[in-house]
Amino acid sequence: VAALPVPYKSADYIRGRRSFKLCQSCHTLNEGGQNLVGPNLYGMFGRDIGAVEGYTYSKAVEESDIVWTPEILAEWLESPRIFLPGNKLSVAGVRKPEDRTAVIAYVMAETGYTE
Numbered sequence: 802v803a804a805l806p807v808p809y810k811s812a813d814y815i816r817g818r819r820s821f822k823l824c825q826s827c828h829t830l831n832e833g834g835q836n837l838v839g840p841n842l843y844g845m846f847g848r849d850i851g852a853v854e855g856y857t858y859s860k861a862v863e864e865s866d867i868v869w870t871p872e873i874l875a876e877w878l879e880s881p882r883i884f885l886p887g888n889k890l891s892v893a894g895v896r897k898p899e900d901r902t903a904v905i906a907y908v909m910a911e912t913g914y915t916e
Contacts, residue, residue: 802906806916809871809906813899817907820900823892830911839890843912845869861887871905878904 802814821830827839834841840853850867851858865885867873878901881890895901908914 802910805906805909805914806871808902809909812903812906814903814907814910816900817903817905817910820895820904821907823895824904830908832913842908845874845912846871846909846914859887859889861885862889871909874905874908875901 802812802817803810805812824839827837829835829837829841830843831841832843834843836853836856840856840858846869848869850865850869851862862885867885877884878895880894881888881892882894895904
């Protein structure tokens with residue numbers, strides 16, 4: 802994570818991996834990984850929301866013009882239902898800011914993030 806931008810470069814990678822366990826039943830991170838209940842997240846940063854081939858998104862996501870950035874993901878993870886009402890994510894969110902930062906750093910490191 803040392804190559805990531807601030808604040809992610811100083812995040813706790815192990816904490817992020819542990820926090821991601823809440824997400825891994827629905828999402829994969831590896832390149833070419835399958836879509837599960839949620840879409841594969843590889844290459845998500847810089848990509849339009851709702852752009853993974855073969856995944857059926859909610860109408861709210863399909864109609865959105867969001868592009869994934871670490872900052873947008875932080876807002877999404879804080880409260881997905883408030884950030885984008887009508888999306889399919891049933892998780893309440895990641896409440897602690899340090900857990901959000903750690904899980905985002907982990908996802909960035911595992912999904913081919915480049916600035």
